[in-house]
Amino acid sequence: MRAVTVNAPSGQYEVKIGSGLLPSLGAEIRACTEAKRCAVIAGENVFPLYGGIAMTSLRAVGLEARSLVFPAGEQTKCLGRYGELLSFLAENRFTRSDCVIALGGGVTGDLAGFAAATYQRGLGFVQVPTTLLAAVDSSVGGKTAIDLPEGKNQVGAFYQPALVLCDTDTLSTLPKRELTAGYAEVIKYAVLGDRALFETLQNREHDVPQVIEKCVKHKAAIVAEDERDTGLRRLLNLGHTFGHAVESRSGYTLLHGEAVSVGMAMICRAACAKGLLSQSDFEAVVTLLRAYGLPTETDYTADELYDTLLLDKKFSGGKLHLIVPREIGRCDILPVTPDELRFWLEAGLE
Numbered sequence: 026m027r028a029v030t031v032n033a034p035s036g037q038y039e040v041k042i043g044s045g046l047l048p049s050l051g052a053e054i055r056a057c058t059e060a061k062r063c064a065v066i067a068g069e070n071v072f073p074l075y076g077g078i079a080m081t082s083l084r085a086v087g088l089e090a091r092s093l094v095f096p097a098g099e100q101t102k103c104l105g106r107y108g109e110l111l112s113f114l115a116e117n118r119f120t121r122s123d124c125v126i127a128l129g130g131g132v133t134g135d136l137a138g139f140a141a142a143t144y145q146r147g148l149g150f151v152q153v154p155t156t157l158l159a160a161v162d163s164s165v166g167g168k169t170a171i172d173l174p175e176g177k178n179q180v181g182a183f184y185q186p187a188l189v190l191c192d193t194d195t196l197s198t199l200p201k202r203e204l205t206a207g208y209a210e211v212i213k214y215a216v217l218g219d220r221a222l223f224e225t226l227q228n229r230e231h232d233v234p235q236v237i238e239k240c241v242k243h244k245a246a247i248v249a250e251d252e253r254d255t256g257l258r259r260l261l262n263l264g265h266t267f268g269h270a271v272e273s274r275s276g277y278t279l280l281h282g283e284a285v286s287v288g289m290a291m292i293c294r295a296a297c298a299k300g301l302l303s304q305s306d307f308e309a310v311v312t313l314l315r316a317y318g319l320p321t322e323t324d325y326t327a328d329e330l331y332d333t334l335l336l337d338k339k340f341s342g343g344k345l346h347l348i349v350p351r352e353i354g355r356c357d358i359l360p361v362t363p364d365e366l367r368f369w370l371e372a373g374l375e
């Protein structure tokens with residue numbers, strides 16, 4: 026088993042990564058929380074696969090376990106489901122010393138985490154990620170959220186879990202398209218700050234728990250410096266500015282990771298056109314994304330994407346922070362005006 030400690034200013038916790046960890050969930054929760062009762066929150070695809078193991082493991086160490094299962098998909102991250110989850114906790118008389126367990130991908134983690142952050146002003150929370158994206162990104166760092174009809178992640182809280190338990194065996198049942206999309210975030214960490222990881226990924230036969238550990242270490246280091254996303258944490262948005270525009274334009278038919286892949290290729294292309302990234306590093310990034318079956322092009326025009334960007338993105342002080350790769354393993358945070366953003370966007374599409 027591999028373990029990474031996250032030293033977030035609001036709390037320290039372990040991210041445990043490895044094969045066969047799920048049956049130890051109960052013992053792990055006993056070791057790091059005071060909980061007597063646990064609410065296992067899962068999606069309809071995940072609960073039949075792993076809910077039984079989780080519930081058995083909790084009960085085996087004397088924890089009382091209840092479960093609530095939601096439909097799969099982004100639409101579950103909504104006010105209605107959030108309300109249902111709060112009612113479930115209240116009806117079952119959960120108290121602040123109890124624990125909410127998110128068993129699933131980022132949707133489950135974000136929704137359950139936000140309920141855990143807000144029910145009675147916060148109760149114990151444990152993340153059990155079952156997608157690659159959740160393992161390397163959403164389960165770590167304490168961002169929780171639900172969507173509003175007006176936009177994604179519009180209501181949320183920073184709320185760190187007490188533990189992240191990542192059983193890498195669960196990835197074996199993940200649909201291939203979801204696994205591939207998760208690799209976009211993995212490649213993001215490599216481009217951001219780890220050329221050695223980039224080279225590891227060029228070998229498709231890599232050790233998955235080791236790769237997850239490397240990504241989590243990167244995220245942990247950033248979260249320790251900037252938990253509330255006011256500076257360094259912006260680096261994690263590499264590929265996301267243009268990626269979100271592509272994702273939104275596609276009406277969310279593209280998965281988040283697929284859109285991030287397009288966004289990463291675009292920002293690398295633009296950085297290369299502006300002489301900030303070498304042609305060989307640009308080509309290496311695009312080649313790696315394609316090797317994992319990820320898209321690197323979009324048919325949307327600069328006009329279409331720019332309109333979406335202006336609608337979606339918050340400019341603080343008239344500027345938006347663009348993450349610009351300088352070489353594989355090093356990126357800059359560049360504040361740009363809306364006009365400058367337009368130039369970057371056009372350069373990313375050429």
Ligand SMILES: NC(=O)c1ccc[n+]([C@@H]2O[C@H](COP(=O)([O-])OP(=O)(O)OC[C@H]3O[C@@H](n4cnc5c(N)ncnc54)[C@H](O)[C@@H]3O)[C@@H](O)[C@H]2O)c1
Pocket residue numbers: 068069070071074097098099102129130131132133135155156157158159162163164165166167168169170178195196197198199200203281
């Ligand atoms: N909080 C954060 O820091 C953060 C970061 C990135 C993304 N997110 C959020 O994460 C969400 C996306 O998360 P995701 O990509 O994990 O998608 P997801 O949670 O929707 O899961 C993807 C699909 O895979 C299924 N699934 C999950 N695990 C499975 C398994 N082991 N076997 C079989 N099927 C399985 C799910 O039922 C779902 O259909 C978005 O809402 C995004 O906003 C949050």
